[in-house]
Amino acid sequence: MDRRVELLDRVREDAQALAALASSGTNVPINDYIDRVSLDALCDSLALDPEEWEPEDLERILIIRDGLYDLRNKLRDVDEDAAHSVDRILSAGDRLYADLERAFRELKHEELEAAQATISALHRGPHISALVAPQTLDVVSKEAAEVITQAHTSLRQIDLNLLKVDRSNPEFEVLKSVKLSVQRLSASVFAIRLSAAQRTIYYGTFKMLGDGADRIVGELKALVQKIQASYDRAASFVSQLSTLAEQGTRFSKLVAEFLNTAFLDLDQKVEVVVQLKVQSYHSSEAILCAAVDGDKVLLVGKSGNAWSGDPGKGSIKPRYRVNNGPVFALQSFVNELGEDVLAVGTDDGLQVATEGSVDERYRSRTREHVVAIVCPPWGAKGSRGTVVSGSRDGVVRRWTLAGDRLSQLTDDSYEQVGRRVQCMVVNGNEVVAASQRELVFLDHSMKTLRTVPVPDEVASMDVVNKDTMVVCGEGHISIVNLVGGAYSRMITASNDATYCCVAARDADSFYFGTTTGRVGVMQLSSGVELGSVDVGFPLRGILLVGKKLLAYGGDWNKAARTPRSAAFLTVETITRPLTA
Structure with a gap:
């Protein structure tokens, strides 16, 4: 068994174990403390057999993993009367979360990067505030819950029928195909439900998920007809699947109608990118820290030497010695x-x-x-x-x-x-x-x-808005909900990037830097990278100075006479036509 199959199989087993725990009896009404629809959808979506994972599945799961983070946080906030009952469910959720993140990090880079690139492209397209159509989005969410519930019921019935059919029987493979279609439909609808609960509604995301759900419903209908012809012993089972197919069809039409109404003017398809350019470099000993000093910026190196930076001119000049050793x-x-x-x-x-x-x-x-x-x-x-x-x-x-x-x-x-x-x-x-x-x-x-x-050590953090703080560290950039006082979700995960610094840009975006010298801008609501540049030296920190950005660091043991250790960056926001 290769590593990929092993990890994805572990995710499937974790999802099944979590579903079993939630279905078992507890001494309190557990459904009062968790969103059972979301839990069922999560478990059904992540219980795919390893050999069935396709690029579209990865794209959907990248979206719905936020639901897993939210579920874990809500379980941590239950009152003392219910704490004992949810402990095992929380433990199972934590295990699923850890194994899912491990699977993401161990996947082939091209697989994960392709899925992330697809989602990023969708988030650069047309979008609206959720406040524009709150009632319609509520209807979408309620209809999605009904589809998910029917899908969950159908999956339980499919599993029972699979136990009755011999693996050598052709009906077994048909039932497996039906199960896979229902799982994918549940994942697509759940992803739409999660997207409808966000502050920003992205046309591309809804369109991709809606089209996917519609296509899966078509496949499901064809399979139902095949079952009716060769599997006539289970009339009630076929009836359940037919009901699910009908609900899926209505839901797909509802999503399509919402998109047509909410996004009336799609002739002006544009995307927003942020262009970062190096304006000037500074060469010296490694710079360990920097601070805004009036309209200038003060930089201090590993020997206590200080420099004054002028963001307007992009120049950095010697100032004085701050300390006789590192600062x-x-x-x-x-x-x-x-x-x-x-x-x-x-x-x-x-x-x-x-x-x-x-x-x-x-x-x-x-x-x-x-x-x-x-x-x-x-x-x-x-x-x-x-x-x-x-x-x-x-x-x-x-x-x-x-x-x-x-x-x-x-x-x-x-x-x-x-x-x-x-x-x-x-x-x-x-x-x-x-x-x-x-x-x-x-x-x-x-x-x-x-x-x-928080799941990982924090190297840097900053408050982006009154509700949100962004934190980063080795392999991750994550969000903390300041209102709820809880870890919220991971925006991005990387197996080879160490994020060393973050700095708020505005209420919905922030700058980030990696130890290898890449500086970028990321949108908070979508997790989409809007632009980046490689400054060419190891980073320790970034600092917003007026309309410019200062990146600093350098190699502590660099043997060269004038190693680069800081750079002023210009920042330009560009709106351009969205390429096909």
């Missing part, structure tokens, strides 16, 4: 007194410069390796600003400049969030610290408000 974190802000404050994280602790100077009063007495700094909007009048540091040892501290010196706000103004801190970000009046596979939300007293488990 791992940097933040710049103007406090209430109009003072320019620069917070610097080193392996000796935190130091703060005001008006360009540092003395012993502005060095932390706690010696620790500071790897992250943020400046939240906290502090009473006269505090001269608030700085929060995160150490490699997992300690987050709040500092103040009140009293004309740098000091921890109180003896208790710290929190041990884990074994180490990878990065931090400000979310409104909260600070979020990433510690291994967990996001820790802290208040102004440095007390943990809540935690959000």
Whole structure:
């Protein structure tokens, strides 16, 4: 058995096990806590035999895997009375999730890339806000639920009939073909139902899924006729399949009518791409961190040397030495007194410069390796600003400049969030610290408000809008729902890309960077990559500076005299005709 078949077979077994658990009795009404229609559709869609997987199946499953993420998150949020009953279902869902992601990563690159490219192309075409037709989309969702329920019932009946038929009997292969058609119909309809629940409705996605469902219904009708002619012992079984075919036909017509009504003007077919171009390069020692400094940007290297970047001119010039060793974190802000404050994280602790100077009063007495700094909007009048540091040892501290010196706000103004801190970000009046596979939300007293488990370690994160935060790491870019306080879904997975940095662009898109030097733009709602460029050096971070982007990094051990370590990028949004 090859690796591909082994992994896909594991996904099928996981889906069957999850379905069996959900169907068994529990001590609470489990359907009150989960969307049973979605669960049935997920299990039926992912229970394909490995040899039956085709490119269209992969495209559908790439869309419906979001339903699996949503299901797992909802199960994690159940109250204590039902927690025991859903534990086994949650465990089975986690196992299915892990094996599905593993299967995606182990698939042939050309298979996965072709499916992702197809979906990306569909998301670059015509689209509308879901707010334009909420009632129609509700009808689509309800009709989809009815088709899925009938498909699930039919599949159970098919399985029973398969047990009664000898494998050598020609009827066995006919029944297998019927089962495969019903599974694919369920997957197509479920994908449409999930797409109808999104904020943005893409014509191409609905058209592809609707046409696929219509074609599958046609195949199903032909198979039903074949069964009627040779399998006359199961009149009720044939009746069920006929009912499903009729429901599928009505649903396909409903989707087609919705597309014709919602997308009246398709003569102007356009796609939006974002063009990233390198404006200028900077060559120096490896740049470890950067921060916006007024209308300029400050860059600091591995030896503590600093440079000032002018995004308007695209130039980067030497400034001064910030530290006698590496600087791992940097933040710049103007406090209430109009003072320019620069917070610097080193392996000796935190130091703060005001008006360009540092003395012993502005060095932390706690010696620790500071790897992250943020400046939240906290502090009473006269505090001269608030700085929060995160150490490699997992300690987050709040500092103040009140009293004309740098000091921890109180003896208790710290929190041990884990074994180490990878990065931090400000979310409104909260600070979020990433510690291994967990996001820790802290208040102004440095007390943990809540935690959000994530599947993989987080290398970088940023708040895209009031509801959403994007996080990245080795092989993944994912979304965290800030309203629900839960991990939401993975946007993209890669077996060979390490995503090292993300930065919000607007309410529905963000920049990302990989350790190998690729900088790109991705749409949040669709997960579609809108454009990218290779800067030609290893990346550590990206920073939005006005209308331009700064990419920085470089090779720590580069032997060349002038290795590239930073670049200013121009960003241009282009609307162009959609190619056929």
